[in-house]
Amino acid sequence: MFDILSALHNRLRQNEFEDAIKVMWAIWENRNRKWNKIPHMSGVQLWDWVFSAYPNIPTQKAATNPIDGPPQPKLKLWKRPSQTRDCVNCDAAINQNSKGVGLGFIWRNWKGEIKLAGMVYIPCNCSTEMAEAWAIHEAIKHIPATITGPFDIQSDCQTVVATLNNPAPPLSAISTLLHKIKTKLEDFQDYKITHVYRENNECANMLAKRSLETHTSQVFSHFFPGWLANFCKADLPILL
Numbered sequence: 001m002f003d004i005l006s007a008l009h010n011r012l013r014q015n016e017f018e019d020a021i022k023v024m025w026a027i028w029e030n031r032n033r034k035w036n037k038i039p040h041m042s043g044v045q046l047w048d049w050v051f052s053a054y055p056n057i058p059t060q061k062a063a064t065n066p067i068d069g070p071p072q073p074k075l076k077l078w079k080r081p082s083q084t085r086d087c088v089n090c091d092a093a094i095n096q097n098s099k100g101v102g103l104g105f106i107w108r109n110w111k112g113e114i115k116l117a118g119m120v121y122i123p124c125n126c127s128t129e130m131a132e133a134w135a136i137h138e139a140i141k142h143i144p145a146t147i148t149g150p151f152d153i154q155s156d157c158q159t160v161v162a163t164l165n166n167p168a169p170p171l172s173a174i175s176t177l178l179h180k181i182k183t184k185l186e187d188f189q190d191y192k193i194t195h196v197y198r199e200n201n202e203c204a205n206m207l208a209k210r211s212l213e214t215h216t217s218q219v220f221s222h223f224f225p226g227w228l229a230n231f232c233k234a235d236l237p238i239l240l
Contacts, residue, residue: 033234077237079154079200081110086151088139089196091204092131093212099123100215101131104207105139107147112236116144117203117228118219119211132157133177135208136164136193140184142219150190154201161195203232 081087086109093102101124106117120138122131136155143151155161163169163178185191198205207228211217220228 077200078108078112078203078232078235079196080112080237081152083110084149085110086115086147086149087154088143088151089154089201089204090132090135090139091156091201091208092128092135093205093208094125094128094131095212099125100212101126101134102208102210102212103131103135103138104204104209104211105135105142106203106207106232107139107142107144108232112232114220114224114229114232115146116142116219116221117207117224118142118217119207120217121211121215123215127173129157129159129172130174130177132160133174133181135204136160137177137181137184140181144221151188151192153191153193154196155193156196156198156201156205158195161193164193203228203235206231 078089086107088105088107090105091103093104101122103120103122104118107115109115118138120134122134126134132155136153139153160174160178163172163174164181169175169178
């Protein structure tokens with residue numbers, strides 16, 4: 001391997017050599033995921049990810065007429081919080097053709113290690129915003145005792161996130177529930193409520209859907225079943 005790297009270094013320019021290292025490392029990491037039988041990226045996804053996550057510093061202007069290609073698929077990866085911060089992802093699932101709401105939440109540290117996860121089934125119908133707010137409420141209600149420092153709350157419902165971050169939100173059908181959430185958060189000094197996209201919220205969404213489909217409420221605090229651990233492991237962005 002050292003001979004190969006030396007040959008590449010002698011034949012390529014510095015930026016080309018760095019690109020080669022990125023690609024070889026990404027292929028090696030992706031094969032590890034495949035051998036461990038956890039979800040891995042396709043060739044197109046891998047190529048797109050490695051150069052978007054670790055771009056080169058531009059040294060020349062881009063082409064004035066770039067060739068348009070097909071849109072690349074969005075990678076479904078968790079949005080890791082800042083180092084030393086914990087994080088909870090919250091989501092809700094609703095089926096308009098049936099009664100009930102499924103809620104899902106998962107607490108992890110910044111490395112992605114699961115601290116607690118839960119799913120709650122509510123046998124009634126409500127609006128999407130109400131369901132998303134209930135998911136955040138349940139997540140805070142079940143905060144692990146081991147989490148005593150700063151943490152992030154991630155939700156893919158932009159309306160609820162914006163309202164919770166508004167010091168004087170307008171009255172609405174979910175005002176009472178939002179007030180309960182803010183009251184619970186008064187016990188904590190350092191927290192952030194942030195909006196993420198659905199593809200960054202897959203684990204919580206999976207738990208919410210599972211709760212809705214099975215009409216099940218369950219909290220995992222010490223033992224995490226294989227299906228949950230494997231799904232969350234595949235959801236992690238690669239940490240260097």
